[in-house]
Amino acid sequence: MTTDIKVPTLGESVTEATVGQWFKKEGEAVSRDEPLVELETDKVTVEVPAPSEGTLESIVVKAGETVEVGTLLGSIAAGDGKAKPAEKPAAAASNGSGKAEKSAAAPAAEPASEDGSGEGELIDIVVPSAGESVTEADVGEWLKQEGEEVALDEAVVELETDKAAQEIPAQAAGVLAEIIKKQGETVTVGQVLGRIRVGAKGAKTAEASAPKAENTETAPAAGERKPAPSAAKMMEEKGLAAADMDGSGKKGQVLKGDVLKALEQGSEQPQAKPSAPRAPSPEADETREERVKMTRLRQTIARRLKEAQNTAAMLTTFNDVDMGAVMDLRKTYRDLFEKKHGVRLGFMGFFVKAAVAALKEIPAVNAEIDGTDLVYKNYYHIGVAVGTDKGLVVPVVRDAQDMSVAEIEKEIGSLGKKARDGSLTLQDMQGGTFTISNGGVYGSLMSTPILNAPQSGILGMHRIEERPVVRNGQVVVRPMMYLALSYDHRVVDGQEAVTFLVRIKEAIEDPQRLVLDL
Template identity: 60%
Template sequence: MTIEIRVPTLGESVTEATVATWFKKPGDAVAVDEMLCELETDKVTVEVPSPAAGVMAEIVAPEGATVGVDALLATLTEGEGAKPAPAAAAPAPAATPAEPASTVDVMVPTLGESVTEATVATWFKQVGDTVAQDEMLCELETDKVSVEVPAPAAGTLTEILAPDGATVQAGGKLAVIASGAGATAPASAPAPAAAPAPTTTGKDVENAPSANKLMAEKGLTPDQVTGTGKDGRIMKEDVLNAAAKPAPAPAAAPAATPRAPVPADDASREERVKMTRLRQTIARRLKESQNTAAMLTTYNEVDMGAVMDIRKEYKELFQKKHGVKLGFMSFFTKACVHALKEVPDVNAEIDGTDVVYKNYVHMGVAVGTPTGLVVPVVRNADQMSFAEIEKKIAELGQKAVAGKLSMAEMQGGSFTISNGGVYGSLMSSPILNPPQSGILGMHKIQDRPMAINGEVVIRPMMYLALSYDHRVVDGKGAVTFLVRVKEALEDPRRLLMDL
């Protein structure tokens, strides 16, 4: 029987999504509720579980495709193919018991340039669990990114050598999988009694991996989250909803309120949580930046009216032709590239007793994520069009929020833009991202009365802040840079004429 896999409801006012990742390919065996693919919308990431056990037959919407609600994603051949994979080999049952089970080591993957160790953040499988090939086993945290570890083969997880919280070296051994005969039926006979459990209670279904990760980050347990997936499976959105709810007042609170309350001990009302590797690295690098660079900040303000008018006039044509929205970031990137050509010191860095001038602009774009600030890099931004910049920033932003940025995508930046305005910041002093010598801080656009040609006019204004390393950049250069950015944004025609 063929089953169609279709795009689920994406949420209020959301009509389409992009296929981000397929976790299965045609011919792969899948179990009921096993995650097949991940869709990305403007607001959330949506995981698509398998409605039945069987074999993937065809993928209709490949990665990168844009799909509408209820669009056909793939087809599944229903049956027992998800478990006894060699169903077609029924004529030779005698060969099955004779087939030896082999072991496969699960190793720490390459972590990236200059990264030698990681922390085991979360195991999504337990010893005795049956796993499919390429199914996610655990997640590792490095100083910069999260790394997912897939199963190298189908089988049964027989041993976990590095538990949650353990520090592991690149190339180290994480676990052992028994493959072969043990892959189709739990060959480790000690646990047959546990098999019926999932069918007796719908709450024993496997939660979405991204939901497990988010529960760990938010300090929630599955009992505190109501799953809306099939058979009560907990999805990422369920965790976000649970985290947004106010904590319920303790049931015993009314009865436990004496006439003369005794002040609670401060320690009993505190919570101690170990910092993630990413947060430790952010803290260390920011402090290093303050201790190393002679950091100074200069400020200006820009009238955003011209940019807003252009976006309003051309946004529909731009999106129709290029398939991406025309945002503010492409204007700021172009303006910074223009200013960096005139003031190359801001795009340079100190290396020992040398100053290294960059004849290119690799633009870092600071992105806030649930686990901390990351700075993916738009490489060769000086050679890109508005549309290319918008597409790349959107792609990197989605990867950052999903925790799927690679090491290469966060290295080599020569200058950074940080937009605190998305959080409502009116003015701030950004901290340098070493070894860079400059970072531009964008802020909230706010209508303010301005004196123009002797008259008071209400204009959409934004404060700009340039933090710079005074060891490389003089005050004159910093002010000139910021003025050029202001001029380019207030009259974008200057960018076309290189003025």
């Protein structure tokens, strides 16, 4: 009897992940709920526990492959398993205990000739499954050439799908005996890309490593890990050195994402420009362009925002609010508030409280569509959009209706810190019923925010600007802010949207309403 290990549900907005590392090898015993494999999403890293006790029978998806929710990762066989040793001398590998397996956990170690043509077993490098919706890929760069040695789990070839690029690791140590699919060819899941002769020694290893030693740009210092192949290639193209960035891989290894981050932060070294006059042709313009692959988080943001536009009947209504009363309240109690609660008194606490009060009166804005049903939420989980150096994330202040302004400010501060540190969990970002986005911190005067699906409403705050307004027949200058409510017109009627925004305005202009629950 076997038990499948599958990719678990990763949250409402997360549909795919990358396999990080396996903590167990094929044939090793596992306990129920023991972490087996690490999955990396565009937001967090999660560990998948063993669903049952037994032996890790098979690893279907290797490290570095992209998978979708529900994809089979491996299987567990019932019964006791004996862990395979991490390393085994060549003599012990051929003691008759069983022939070599085609897996990273048990590379065969049969002796082979120096040119890689010995008797070591040949294993296939196949196109892995990248999820139900991905059936083909293009072969990118081969990171090893025929006859070169490869180490266990070392990246051998890159594949590019319509969703992501991934490196295919070697399933065993040996020599790349044959390249079947060349760069640029289109392949389907299960096709053989090439073959590795297990345990062989490569005759070309010394020759291949010689020119690399001349590349002082990316050569690692003593004790440092060599950059990942795709990272090294990009560093060479962009004129970067490993010292220009922090490696996020194991033991500080520089990965492709680290290079992209360094480029985003302006770490690219200035390139010498030709003194010749500029040519007016498009070909000349291309030489001055920079093409950088989108990060996984940015790809997910782009996809989800476009899905919201394509699905919802989205409309935006506007109003403005006089921020004077809240600003005076903050000025009066700012120091006392911070001394008592250990957190600064900001605007967001007032807007969250105002939003909860308005949502109670206009429940459609707190609802969502599920098939042919409308689901009205009698709880108020308010998502607060936070900008990070990697993109926009929306952690959730849960049960905001039960919290004071001080408690809301503390929770927002804690979630914001976790977002900037990259330590947000899936739980922190799941289950929001309404979202508030404050573009004013970046100087935005007015915008039309896009819905955070499947929610039906999002409130956009903007910068505070002194403007002339009429009060009691007199023109006065007041600190004004434009508010924008984008909503799904399938769920929320125009009158409800306008009323909702008016209630926000009334609460902010007269904050005593929040205290008195009016």
